[in-house]
Amino acid sequence: MGEMKGLTRLTAASLLAGVALGATIAGAAELSVVSGAVGNDLAEMRQQLDRFAAESGHTVDLVSMPASTTDQFGQYRLWLSAQNRDIDVYRTDVIWAPQLAEHFVDLTPHVGDVIGGHFPAIVESQTVDGKLVAMPMYTDAPALYYRTDLLEKHGKEPPKTWEEMAATAKEIMDKERAEGNAQLWGFVFQGAAYEGLTCNGLEWITSFGGGQIVEPDGTISVNNPQSVKALDTVRGWIGTIAPPGVLAYQEEDARGVWQTGNAVFMRNWPYAYALGNSDDSAVKGKFDATTLPIGEGGDRSAATLGGWNLAVSKYSPNQEAAIELVKFLAGEEAQKFRALTNSRLPTIQALYDDPEIVEQQPLIPRWKEVFLNAVPRPSAPTKADYNEVSSEFWTAVHNTLSGSGEAESNLRRLEARLKRLQGSGW
Amino acid sequence: MAGPVSRNSELGRQRVRAAWGFLTPMLLVLALAAGWPLARTIWFSFTDARLSGLDEASWVGVLNYVEYLDYGDGEGEYFGLLADPSWWAAVWNTLRFALISVTLETLFGLIIALVLNASFPGRGLVRAAVLVPWAIPTIVSAKMWAWMMHDQFGILNDMGLALGLIDAPIAWTASPDTAMIAVIIVDVWKTTPFMALLILAGLQLVPSDIYEAARIDGVHPVKVFFRITLPLIRPAIMVAVIFRALDALRVFDLVYVLTPNNDRTRTMSVFAQENLFQFDKFAYGSAASTLLFVVIALMVILTITLGRMDLEGRRS
Numbered sequence: 001m002g003e004m005k006g007l008t009r010l011t012a013a014s015l016l017a018g019v020a021l022g023a024t025i026a027g028a029a030e031l032s033v034v035s036g037a038v039g040n041d042l043a044e045m046r047q048q049l050d051r052f053a054a055e056s057g058h059t060v061d062l063v064s065m066p067a068s069t070t071d072q073f074g075q076y077r078l079w080l081s082a083q084n085r086d087i088d089v090y091r092t093d094v095i096w097a098p099q100l101a102e103h104f105v106d107l108t109p110h111v112g113d114v115i116g117g118h119f120p121a122i123v124e125s126q127t128v129d130g131k132l133v134a135m136p137m138y139t140d141a142p143a144l145y146y147r148t149d150l151l152e153k154h155g156k157e158p159p160k161t162w163e164e165m166a167a168t169a170k171e172i173m174d175k176e177r178a179e180g181n182a183q184l185w186g187f188v189f190q191g192a193a194y195e196g197l198t199c200n201g202l203e204w205i206t207s208f209g210g211g212q213i214v215e216p217d218g219t220i221s222v223n224n225p226q227s228v229k230a231l232d233t234v235r236g237w238i239g240t241i242a243p244p245g246v247l248a249y250q251e252e253d254a255r256g257v258w259q260t261g262n263a264v265f266m267r268n269w270p271y272a273y274a275l276g277n278s279d280d281s282a283v284k285g286k287f288d289a290t291t292l293p294i295g296e297g298g299d300r301s302a303a304t305l306g307g308w309n310l311a312v313s314k315y316s317p318n319q320e321a322a323i324e325l326v327k328f329l330a331g332e333e334a335q336k337f338r339a340l341t342n343s344r345l346p347t348i349q350a351l352y353d354d355p356e357i358v359e360q361q362p363l364i365p366r367w368k369e370v371f372l373n374a375v376p377r378p379s380a381p382t383k384a385d386y387n388e389v390s391s392e393f394w395t396a397v398h399n400t401l402s403g404s405g406e407a408e409s410n411l412r413r414l415e416a417r418l419k420r421l422q423g424s425g426w
Numbered sequence: 427m428a429g430p431v432s433r434n435s436e437l438g439r440q441r442v443r444a445a446w447g448f449l450t451p452m453l454l455v456l457a458l459a460a461g462w463p464l465a466r467t468i469w470f471s472f473t474d475a476r477l478s479g480l481d482e483a484s485w486v487g488v489l490n491y492v493e494y495l496d497y498g499d500g501e502g503e504y505f506g507l508l509a510d511p512s513w514w515a516a517v518w519n520t521l522r523f524a525l526i527s528v529t530l531e532t533l534f535g536l537i538i539a540l541v542l543n544a545s546f547p548g549r550g551l552v553r554a555a556v557l558v559p560w561a562i563p564t565i566v567s568a569k570m571w572a573w574m575m576h577d578q579f580g581i582l583n584d585m586g587l588a589l590g591l592i593d594a595p596i597a598w599t600a601s602p603d604t605a606m607i608a609v610i611i612v613d614v615w616k617t618t619p620f621m622a623l624l625i626l627a628g629l630q631l632v633p634s635d636i637y638e639a640a641r642i643d644g645v646h647p648v649k650v651f652f653r654i655t656l657p658l659i660r661p662a663i664m665v666a667v668i669f670r671a672l673d674a675l676r677v678f679d680l681v682y683v684l685t686p687n688n689d690r691t692r693t694m695s696v697f698a699q700e701n702l703f704q705f706d707k708f709a710y711g712s713a714a715s716t717l718l719f720v721v722i723a724l725m726v727i728l729t730i731t732l733g734r735m736d737l738e739g740r741r742s
Contacts, residue, residue, distance in 0.1 A: 248577075388707070394687070
């Protein structure tokens with residue numbers, strides 16, 4: 001009661017003085033968190049932020065950004081280099097840590113009590129020179145979504161290889177189109193020239209046994225016959241099983257075609273699982289997801305490691321409150337909520353055995369093995385040059401798929417350009 | 427009436443002082459808002475600056491523009507912006523975009539202006555309606571058109587199919603053949619009203635008695651247009667063209683939203699932005715910005731000279 005009275009008095013005093021409340025009551029800060037989003041990400045984040053605000057007394061502003069990670073990065077780098085004080089918390093892509101490390105607070109001393117519960121490989125990806133740059137919020141590994149109803153109708157099994165996938169897609173597409181389903185396509189993925197194409201391209205090449213563009217030791221390996229084969233195979237899909245417009249698709253475009261029931265297969269991240277099963281979805285209950293296929297001559301399915309993290313800006317005037325927010329959003333409760341509402345893969349190991357998650361989002365426990373074996377993009381070996389490497393790669397892939405030049409010559413050019421970029425070392 | 431006053435008289439000196447007094451604030455603002463950033467960009471283009479350490483930049487001469495790497499065996503290779511094919515591709519893209527879009531906009535703008543100059547009922551309403559595309563922020567219209575041009579849900583393809591103009595949906599922004607066309611369509615849609623407005627302003631200054639005289643003399647309307655209207659509104663058209671050309675040469679937002687990271691539509695500004703902020707090459711991006719400035723300056727000088735523009739306001 002005494003405290004209440006004090007608070008009232010304080011409120012009156014601050015109102016009289018025209019001083020912002022936040023400055024007077026100890027600890028109540030106004031935070032800004034910036035985040036890009038696909039699907040339901042922002043709505044889910046807002047719900048969590050409201051709960052945080054109610055619990056902590058801080059207010060949190062959510063600044064939204066475009067869905068493309070490439071667009072986000074350019075803006076964030078600009079803000080951070082200008083030492084912008086308006087944004088306290090950044091939602092960061094798994095590949096950004098080495099490039100932006102110097103601008104973020106070392107979280108190691110603040111999360112010692114909880115970090116042990118997260119997958120070590122993910123924590124490792126966010127650690128640069130012993131500094132924990134960002135706290136993992138969820139991880140990501142793509143899946144091959146397929147229409148159970150259509151596969152059953154035409155007596156097909158979920159494909160194990162890209163060849164099978166293409167054949168199944170073609171057959172179902174042709175038969176369905178003959179029956180009047182004119183809008184149906186076989187396969188949709190992310191083919192626009194942006195970071196997402198780097199993910200897709202890496203998966204094709206790796207699953208064909210063509211390496212990882214730049215190997216962990218820094219060797220440029222992308223120009224090899226298996227990579228050529230992979231890209232030639234994909235090029236054969238454009239206009240046959242994949243719509244020509246797929247070369248401008250990002251995640252949400254692919255999901256748009258898929259969720260309206262116009263694709264047999266889709267490559268996308270797990271978030272599409274929950275959305276595909278939402279009430280307004282045309283494919284609700286008619287699909288499942290499996291691991292991405294293997295290529296001819298490859299020995300494994302390859303899924304690109306994705307995932308998003310939360311970093312606290314070094315220039316934030318409210319670092320303490322910001323760290324509190326990051327711990328909340330990356331905490332067990334928040335990750336569970338995110339898994340249940342948005343089918344985002346938790347980074348906390350224990351959640352994969354959580355009975356509610358197992359029951360409501362069956363994809364998630366099945367996905368533990370997939371992301372543990374996921375292929376990282378070469379952001380660690382190429383360090384500050386990663387964005388340019390990625391841009392060179394997606395340009396070469398996009399040119400090949402859209403018919404500007406042959407896979408072989410495009411990859412040879414890519415190799416030369418990467419070598420020049422590498423210089424005497426990454 | 428202020429007659430000519432000798433500069434050496436007391437009054438003349440007073441006037442000059444007053445003029446400088448009025449001009450100084452504007453010159454200061456101009457120096458701060460335009461001069462200083464420009465000088466800084468040019469300076470950075472001769473350094474090895476990185477975005478995260480601008481203060482540590484050190485002078486490297488023209489290495490960002492051109493660098494000859496000698497392999498020591500009599501062979502070597504040129505590097506740097508001037509030897510970078512992707513830069514020249516961006517320059518070419520920009521020039522192509524500017525030339526085609528400004529030409530189309532001038533043509534359509536002229537036609538619309540001529541229509542709007544005629545008096546008909548509801549003219550005020552139509553004039554306002556024509557301006558709508560211009561009033562929509564570029565980002566919004568680019569996004570809107572991106573959806574309209576979408577190969578699966580897009581209304582353009584839907585209408586084309588329904589009318590039998592095309593037999594398969596066109597992937598406007600994805601296909602290398604149509605990406606630039608898509609950008610030009612949106613730009614023409616958006617900025618034609620601007621052209622129409624400027625030309626209309628010019629048209630309304632043409633005295634109506636000239637037309638009357640031509641009509642009495644029985645001059646053919648087409649001849650009236652080419653012999654009277656066009657010469658008289660030429661200064662207005664030239665100003666509009668220069669404005670638009672400047673805008674078109676530094677186009678960024680439309681391309682960035684509609685066809686991001688596409689080799690066929692990457693313009694000079696997009697190239698500079700990529701290097702400045704996406705890649706770790708601030709100095710290289712600054713060099714691109716500097717060349718962009720030079721290219722635009724050259725184009726403007728060229729337009730003014732070829733168009734025999736009279737910037738001094740003298741009448742011959």
